Amino acid sequence: MKLVDIETVEPGQILGRTIFSSNGAILLSVGVHLTVFMISTLKRIGVTTIYIDDPNFRDIPHQEVLSVETKRTVIYKMSEMFAQLRSGKTFSSRAIADTVDDLLEDVLRNQNNMIHLSDIRTADNAMFLHSMNVCMMASLIGLNMGLNMVQLKELAIGALLHDIGKIGAPEVQEGRMHHAWRGFDLLKNKREYSLLIAHVAFQHHEAVDGSGAPRGLKNEDIHLYAKITAVANIYDNLIYPQGDEEPLLPHEACERLNAYSGTLLDHEILVQFMRMVSTYPNGISVRLSNRETGVIVRQHRGLPGRPIVRAIDKDGNDAVSYSEIDLAQNPTLFIEAVLS
Incomplete structure (x- = not known):
């Protein structure tokens, strides 16, 4: 593939x-x-x-964190919830909680799989896939940071609903009209949910240096769940930006996130995230520093920048053969460019 x-x-x-x-x-x-x-x-x-x-x-490992069935369920439940809110109705807290249970089952089962955002987005499904991916990534970070199951579920629900305030929101979002405020107001009245869930929606655009929105909170005043969600949210938005911004490749997005360490984002959470993300995902074509080209076929967990590359070799008669280069075993070689 x-x-x-x-x-x-x-x-x-x-x-x-x-x-x-x-x-x-x-x-x-x-x-x-x-x-x-x-x-x-x-x-x-x-x-x-x-x-x-x-x-x-075809032998490239296809290791997703979420199953196709879980993705279908999450996208369907999110589209159903958004439709209810747009029509002025409330949404089922139980339905969302059950959906998160399914998602967390996959996260726990596949926690050793590296993060690779690979689902194809369209104008219609982009918001649902964004919410699902932020929830999945935030849950993995929380799991690796030692959160218990009650905390993981709070974090996952908050991350899944972090943009709920955007539904029906005005284009200009200032003051109480900022979607973080709107999301907080929607979720704080859900008696079935912990108030911490509402604070994920409220604080996911705050920055540890105090430059965020909507209240300019600083590091110690931002809840851990919101700090985790912020990392996942920004990464997904860099890979799949809205508007006219150019999408970044995973390694470029990781470089951008690292540049935000200690300003927009919490350093320790970034460290956890970088251990799990696939910087050069399986299936992408690359050019190496020795000018050979090939396809990423496998990963080394903990060494995201040193995957295994299946190099494409051509002889003088244009016959094609393949050889594998493990960059972890070849420290003088590096990926010079991503070709797809």
Whole structure:
């Protein structure tokens, strides 16, 4: 499986990763043979890269933290909740709590899998996937920081609902109209939830140096759950930005996060996050410092910048062969550029 630019996809190629619609239904299933119409539709709805099934890379481990079924459930429940709020109704606290239970089961089962945000986003599903990914990443960070199950569930619900104040919010968000205030006001009245859950929505845009919003809180005044959610939120927004901003590749996003250490983000939480994130995810094409090109095929947990690369070798007759280079065993080699 390889990650490729949508502009290079040809009819007949096989989709390597399921694409979801805005209500959690499967838009295109893994294994489908792509047609001209499908490719055109993906371009029209804003898809820029997709995973393609490549017989030379079928053995690449596909290790997700969340299962396809859990993703479908989370996206469906989020779309249902947003629709209820837009129509002026309340939402079911129990339904969200049950959804988080399913998500946490996957997180606990797959806690050794590295973070790799790979789901294809469209204009319709972007907000739901953002909420799901922030929840998943925040839960993994909390787990690695030793939070107990009660704390993990509070954190996960807060992270899943961190942007709830954006529903129906005005374009200009100032003062009590800031979506953090709106989210806090919505969640603090949910008697089934701890007030700490509401504070995740309230504080996830605060910064440890006091430069954040909406209240300019400083490090010691920001709750741990909100600090954790802030790291996950900013990372996801760097990979999948809103508006006209250019998306960053995972290694570029990690560099940006490190630049925020001690200003926007808590240093110790960043350390935990960097231990879990896949800086160069499986399936992407890279060029090495020795000018060889290849595809990332496996990872070393704790050494995110030193994965295993399957290099593509061509002889004088253009015959193709492959050899694997373990960057952890070759300290003089490094990844010079990401090609997809």
